[in-house]
Amino acid sequence: MQNTTYSPMSGWSGETARALRSVAVVGVVAARGGAGATTVAALLATALARRTATVLVDLVGGAGLDVTVGAESVPGPRWPDLVAAGDVPGDQLLAALPRWGRVALVSADRARPCLPPPHEVLDRLGEAAGAVVLDLPACDVLAHRAPVAHADIVVVVAGRDATSVAGAVALRAALGPAAARTGLMACDARRGRLGLAELEQSTNLPLLGRVRHDRTLLTSTERGLLRPRRSTTRAPDTLATTVLGARDTRAGAPGHRQGRVVSARRRPEGRSGA
Numbered sequence: 001m002q003n004t005t006y007s008p009m010s011g012w013s014g015e016t017a018r019a020l021r022s023v024a025v026v027g028v029v030a031a032r033g034g035a036g037a038t039t040v041a042a043l044l045a046t047a048l049a050r051r052t053a054t055v056l057v058d059l060v061g062g063a064g065l066d067v068t069v070g071a072e073s074v075p076g077p078r079w080p081d082l083v084a085a086g087d088v089p090g091d092q093l094l095a096a097l098p099r100w101g102r103v104a105l106v107s108a109d110r111a112r113p114c115l116p117p118p119h120e121v122l123d124r125l126g127e128a129a130g131a132v133v134l135d136l137p138a139c140d141v142l143a144h145r146a147p148v149a150h151a152d153i154v155v156v157v158a159g160r161d162a163t164s165v166a167g168a169v170a171l172r173a174a175l176g177p178a179a180a181r182t183g184l185m186a187c188d189a190r191r192g193r194l195g196l197a198e199l200e201q202s203t204n205l206p207l208l209g210r211v212r213h214d215r216t217l218l219t220s221t222e223r224g225l226l227r228p229r230r231s232t233t234r235a236p237d238t239l240a241t242t243v244l245g246a247r248d249t250r251a252g253a254p255g256h257r258q259g260r261v262v263s264a265r266r267r268p269e270g271r272s273g274a
C-alpha cells in the first residue's frame with residue numbers, strides 16, 4: 001500500500017491550475033452520515049456527463065462507489081491501479097476508467113483497500129475532462145485534507161434535521177476560503193422537519209436545491225442500482241447547468257473543451273443506471 005498524503009487545503013496542484021480553468025470541479029460532502037451525498041454526487045455527474053466528459057471520483061473508499069451505483073462488474077482501473085499507474089497522461093487515464101453510463105468512475109476497490117490516488121492523478125484527469133465530481137468524506141474536509149481549494153463549488157448535502165445543521169456548520173467552518181463557494185443541497189433521504197429557510201438560516205449557507213424523498217431510489221440502491229424517479233434528478237440537473245455555465249464564463253473561448261462527452265456510445269458491461 002502506497003502512503004499517499006494530502007497537504008492541507010492544497011487542492012489541485014498549482015502547475016495544472018491553468019489547464020483546470022476549463023474543467024468544472026464540484027466537491028460533494030454529507031453534513032451527516034447517510035444524508036444522500038453519494039447519491040447527489042452520482043446524479044450530478046450523470047447530468048454533467050450529458051454535456052461534457054465527466055469523472056465521478058470516490059474519495060471515501062470502503063464499499064466503493066462502483067458498488068453504490070451498480071458498476072462493480074465493469075472492468076477498468078480502481079484506486080490501487082491508479083496509485084500505481086505512474087505518469088499516464090490524463091486522456092489515456094480517462095479512456096481507461098470504468099463507465100457508469102456516460103460517467104467515468106474513479107472508485108475504490110472493496111477487495112483491495114488502499115489510500116485514494118494522489119492529487120496528481122486527479123490533476124491529470126482534470127486536464128482531460130470537462131467536469132469532475134468529488135465524493136468527499138466529511139472527516140477529510142473537517143481535517144483540512146480534502147482537495148476543495150480548486151473546487152468551483154462545494155455542495156453540502158443536508159437532511160432537514162438538527163444533526164445535519166450542526167454538521168453543515170462544522171463543515172462550513174473547516175472549508176476556509178472555499179466556504180464562499182459552498183451551498184446546501186437539502187435531501188429528504190431521511191425524513192426531517194426543518195423548513196428549507198430554517199436550514200439555510202441556521203447553516204448560513206445558500207440553498208442550491210432540494211432532492212425529495214424517493215422511495216424508488218431507496219429500494220433500487222438496496223439492490224445495488226441507482227435508479228431515481230425523474231423528479232429526483234431535477235435539482236442535480238439544475239445544479240449541473242449552473243456549474244457548466246460558471247465554467248464556460250471562466251474559461252472563455254480559447255482552448256475550452258466544449259461539448260465533449262465521455263464515451264457517449266460506450267455502454268458498460270455491467271448494470272448501469274446512468
Ligand SMILES: Nc1ncnc2c1ncn2[C@@H]1O[C@H](COP(=O)(O)OP(=O)(O)OP(=O)(O)O)[C@@H](O)[C@H]1O
Pocket residue numbers: 030032033034035036037038039040157187188189190211212213214215217218219221222232
Ligand atoms: N432522495 C432520497 N430519497 C430516499 N432515499 C435516498 C435519497 N437519497 C439517498 N437515499 C438513500 O439514503 C441512503 C444514503 O444515501 P447516500 O449513500 O447517498 O448518503 P451519503 O451521505 O453518501 O452516506 P454516507 O455517510 O454513508 O457516505 C441510501 O440508501 C440511499 O439510497
Ligand SMILES: [Mg+2]
Pocket residue numbers: 037038039060
Ligand atoms: Mg457517501
